[in-house]
Amino acid sequence: MRRAALSCVLCVLAGAVPLRAHPEIEAALTRLNARLAAAPADAEAYLERGELYLRHEDWMSAEANFLVAAELAPGHQRLARARGALALARHDPTAARTFLDAALARAPADHEALALRARAAVAAGDLAAAKRDYAAVIDALPAPPPELVLAHLALLPPDAALARLEQLIDRIGPALVLQLRALELEETTGRIDAALVRLDRLARASERPEHWLRRRGDLLARQRRPEEARRAYAAALAAARALPDWLRDSPDTRRLISELQLAASPST
Amino acid sequence: MKFAPALFAFLALAAAPISGAATTILRGPYLQSATPTSLVIRWRTDNTEASVVSYGLERNALTLNTKAEGIATEHVVQLTNLQPGTRYYYTVGPAAVPPPAAAAEKKTTAEDAPPKNGTFSFVTPPPVGPAKPTRVWVLGDPGTKNKTQEAVRDVYYTFTGKRDTDLWLMLGDNAYPDGTDADYQKAVFEMYPQTLRSACLWPALGNHDGKSANSITQSGVYYDIFTLPTRAQAGGVMSGTEAYYSFDYANIHFICLDSHDSDRSPNGAMMQWLKADLAATQRDWIIAYFHHPTYTKGTHDSDKDSDSAGRMNDMRAIFLPVLEQGGVDLILTGHSHVYERSWLLDGHYGKSDTFVAAKHVKQTQDGRADGTGVYKKRRGRIPNEGEISVVTGSAGHAGSATKPPALNHPAFFISLNEPGSFVIDIDGLKLDAVFLNDKGAKRDWFTIVKE
Structure with missing residues (x-):
C-alpha cells in the first residue's frame, strides 16, 4: 500500500520534473525511467535517480526515490550513505548521522560516509565525534586533500592543531594552504621563530620570494621587532627589484616596490 | 631505476x-x-x-x-x-x-x-620560462562515444597533420554518461589512442565525471585513472590534491580548477591556493580551465541560480574576480554544449542583464588580424587587463537543433551551436586560437598579442 502511494508520487515527479529540468538531467532521467519501466523493482535505478535529484538539489524527488529504493533493497550498500548525504543537505544532522551510522556499520571503510558523518557531527554540535571521524578518514586516506585536513584542524585547540598539522605535512607534503594554516597557528601559539623558518623556506622555494619576505616583515613588525622587520622588507625589496623587467614594471609589482621602500626605510 | x-x-x-x-x-x-x-x-x-x-x-x-x-x-x-x-x-x-x-x-x-x-x-616539455611554439588541443565535454566525437577528433587530426600536439586539455564531462571506468574506456582510451600515447593529457573534473568520483576523498574513477600533480611537480604552487592543480609549459602557466566537487567558498582551500598560485607565477601567459562556465546561454543558463546547483554563479562571482586580478589571459570552460567566445572582458560578475559593454568590454575589436584587429595586452602580470572567456563544450555533441539554445549572452562576441574543438597556438608573446567545427570549418579565430 505504502509502495503504491510512493509509486504514485514518483510517477508525478518523474513526469513533472523534465518540464523544468535542463536537457542533461532530462537525458539522465529518460535513461533511468526507461530502466525502471523495464524493471520496476530495480532498486539501483531508484537509488541512481535519487542521487541525480540530490546532485541537482531537488530534495523532495531525491527522498521519494530513496524511499522506494529502501523498500526494495533495505540493505543496499550505497543507499544509507546517499540518504545521509540528503539529510545533511537538508540540514537535518540527526537523521544524517543515523543513516551514516548504518552505512558505516555495513562498510566501515566507506571513506565518503565517514567524511559525511564528520560533517554531520559538526552540524549537530558533537565535536568529539566529528574529531574522531575526521581523524579516522584522514588517517585512512593515502592522500587526504587539504579541505579535509583544514576541517579537522578547525575543531582542535591551536597547540593540538599545530602538532597534527606538522604530522600531516610530513606525511602528505607541504601543500600551500596547510603552510598558511601552520603560519597562523604558529603566530597564535607564539612560535614566532618557527613561523620565520617556515617563511624562509617558502621564500626559498618560490619563484616570487618577495611576497613571502614581505610577509616575514609583517610578522616581525607585529611582534615589535622593527629592525628585523626592516631587514625582511629590504630583502623583499631586493627580490622584487631582481624580477625580470617585464614583471618588475607591472603595476602590482611597482606598487609593492613603493610600499616596501617605505617599510624598509630606516625612518619608519 | x-x-x-x-x-x-x-x-x-x-x-x-x-x-x-x-x-x-x-x-x-x-x-x-x-x-x-x-x-x-x-x-x-x-x-x-x-x-x-x-x-x-x-x-x-x-x-x-x-x-x-x-x-x-x-x-x-x-x-x-x-x-x-x-x-x-x-x-x-x-x-x-x-x-x-x-x-x-x-x-x-x-x-x-x-x-x-x-x-x-x-x-618532453621544454625548459620552463623561455618561449617555445606550443600547440594545445582543448576538448570540452567530449565523451559521448558517438560519431560527432569522432568527427571532431578527425577534423583536429587533419588540421594538425604532422605538427605535434604539445599538450591537450579536457574540460570535464570527459566520459558520458556517468564517468565510469567503462565510459572512460570507450570515450577516452578507445577514442584518442594516438594522442594519449604522444601528448600529455591534463583533465578537469566535470559533473558527469563526478558521478563516479569524489574530490573530498580523492577516490573514484577519475582519480584512479589520472596521475595529476599534487605537489607542484610540474610548476606552480602545491595544491595537495588532484582536484585542482597547476603546471607550467614553456612560458605558459596553466591552472585547473574543480568547479564541480571542491569547496568554492571565498575562503576555501581552493581559493587560498589559487591566490597563492597566481601570485607566484612568472610566466608570460596564464590560462585557467574548469568545467562550469562563468557565462553561458547555451545548453545551460548562467543566469539561473538553480542551474548546475549554483556552480556557474560561484565561478563567476567568487573565482572570476580573483582570476582577473591575477592577470589571467584565457578562461576555458565546457558544460554548455556550444561554443561561445567573449570579447576581451573585465569586471562582469553579475547576471547578463547587468552586462554593460562600455564598462565590461576592455577592447572592442574582434580579435582578428583580418577583422577589426587583434587584442593587445601589456606584457607582465597586469591585474584586470582583460581576458577572453571561451565556452567550448561541444567536442562530443552540440545543443538540440530542433530546440536550439538561446545563445544570446551579451558577453560573447560569437556564439555557435555546433560541435567542435578549440586549438591554441602560442609563440612567444602571441596567442592564436581557433574553433574548428565537426565539418572542418574554422568557425572562430582570434589573436592576443602582448607587448
Whole structure:
C-alpha cells in the first residue's frame, strides 16, 4: 500500500520534473525511467535517480526515490550513505548521522560516509565525534586533500592543531594552504621563530620570494621587532627589484616596490 | 631505476609467472604529469605483470629502462632524469626490450616514419620560462562515444597533420554518461589512442565525471585513472590534491580548477591556493580551465541560480574576480554544449542583464588580424587587463537543433551551436586560437598579442 502511494508520487515527479529540468538531467532521467519501466523493482535505478535529484538539489524527488529504493533493497550498500548525504543537505544532522551510522556499520571503510558523518557531527554540535571521524578518514586516506585536513584542524585547540598539522605535512607534503594554516597557528601559539623558518623556506622555494619576505616583515613588525622587520622588507625589496623587467614594471609589482621602500626605510 | 637491459631482461624472465597466457594491453599507454625532466606513463593489461618502460633517443635503441615495483594490471611508471624538449621513443611491457644487436636493422632517421609495432614517442616539455611554439588541443565535454566525437577528433587530426600536439586539455564531462571506468574506456582510451600515447593529457573534473568520483576523498574513477600533480611537480604552487592543480609549459602557466566537487567558498582551500598560485607565477601567459562556465546561454543558463546547483554563479562571482586580478589571459570552460567566445572582458560578475559593454568590454575589436584587429595586452602580470572567456563544450555533441539554445549572452562576441574543438597556438608573446567545427570549418579565430 505504502509502495503504491510512493509509486504514485514518483510517477508525478518523474513526469513533472523534465518540464523544468535542463536537457542533461532530462537525458539522465529518460535513461533511468526507461530502466525502471523495464524493471520496476530495480532498486539501483531508484537509488541512481535519487542521487541525480540530490546532485541537482531537488530534495523532495531525491527522498521519494530513496524511499522506494529502501523498500526494495533495505540493505543496499550505497543507499544509507546517499540518504545521509540528503539529510545533511537538508540540514537535518540527526537523521544524517543515523543513516551514516548504518552505512558505516555495513562498510566501515566507506571513506565518503565517514567524511559525511564528520560533517554531520559538526552540524549537530558533537565535536568529539566529528574529531574522531575526521581523524579516522584522514588517517585512512593515502592522500587526504587539504579541505579535509583544514576541517579537522578547525575543531582542535591551536597547540593540538599545530602538532597534527606538522604530522600531516610530513606525511602528505607541504601543500600551500596547510603552510598558511601552520603560519597562523604558529603566530597564535607564539612560535614566532618557527613561523620565520617556515617563511624562509617558502621564500626559498618560490619563484616570487618577495611576497613571502614581505610577509616575514609583517610578522616581525607585529611582534615589535622593527629592525628585523626592516631587514625582511629590504630583502623583499631586493627580490622584487631582481624580477625580470617585464614583471618588475607591472603595476602590482611597482606598487609593492613603493610600499616596501617605505617599510624598509630606516625612518619608519 | 635504471640498469643494464640484458640483466634486467634476465631478471624479468626469471620472475615471470609460469602461466603462458598472453597479456593484452587494454588501455594506453597514456602520458601524465609531464615536466621538462619527468613523465608518468600508464597503461592497463588484462593480466597482472611487471611494469617496464624501455625508452631511448632513437627508435631502434631503447637502451634505458624504468620498472615500477611489483606486478599489476594498472601500470604506472615514472620516467625521471629526462632531457627537456627532447623526443624519446618508448615501449611498454613486462620486460625490457633486448639491447640492439650488432646486426640490427638500419636506423631510420625520418621523424614521420611509422613507428614499429608498439614503439611510440613523446617530446618532453621544454625548459620552463623561455618561449617555445606550443600547440594545445582543448576538448570540452567530449565523451559521448558517438560519431560527432569522432568527427571532431578527425577534423583536429587533419588540421594538425604532422605538427605535434604539445599538450591537450579536457574540460570535464570527459566520459558520458556517468564517468565510469567503462565510459572512460570507450570515450577516452578507445577514442584518442594516438594522442594519449604522444601528448600529455591534463583533465578537469566535470559533473558527469563526478558521478563516479569524489574530490573530498580523492577516490573514484577519475582519480584512479589520472596521475595529476599534487605537489607542484610540474610548476606552480602545491595544491595537495588532484582536484585542482597547476603546471607550467614553456612560458605558459596553466591552472585547473574543480568547479564541480571542491569547496568554492571565498575562503576555501581552493581559493587560498589559487591566490597563492597566481601570485607566484612568472610566466608570460596564464590560462585557467574548469568545467562550469562563468557565462553561458547555451545548453545551460548562467543566469539561473538553480542551474548546475549554483556552480556557474560561484565561478563567476567568487573565482572570476580573483582570476582577473591575477592577470589571467584565457578562461576555458565546457558544460554548455556550444561554443561561445567573449570579447576581451573585465569586471562582469553579475547576471547578463547587468552586462554593460562600455564598462565590461576592455577592447572592442574582434580579435582578428583580418577583422577589426587583434587584442593587445601589456606584457607582465597586469591585474584586470582583460581576458577572453571561451565556452567550448561541444567536442562530443552540440545543443538540440530542433530546440536550439538561446545563445544570446551579451558577453560573447560569437556564439555557435555546433560541435567542435578549440586549438591554441602560442609563440612567444602571441596567442592564436581557433574553433574548428565537426565539418572542418574554422568557425572562430582570434589573436592576443602582448607587448
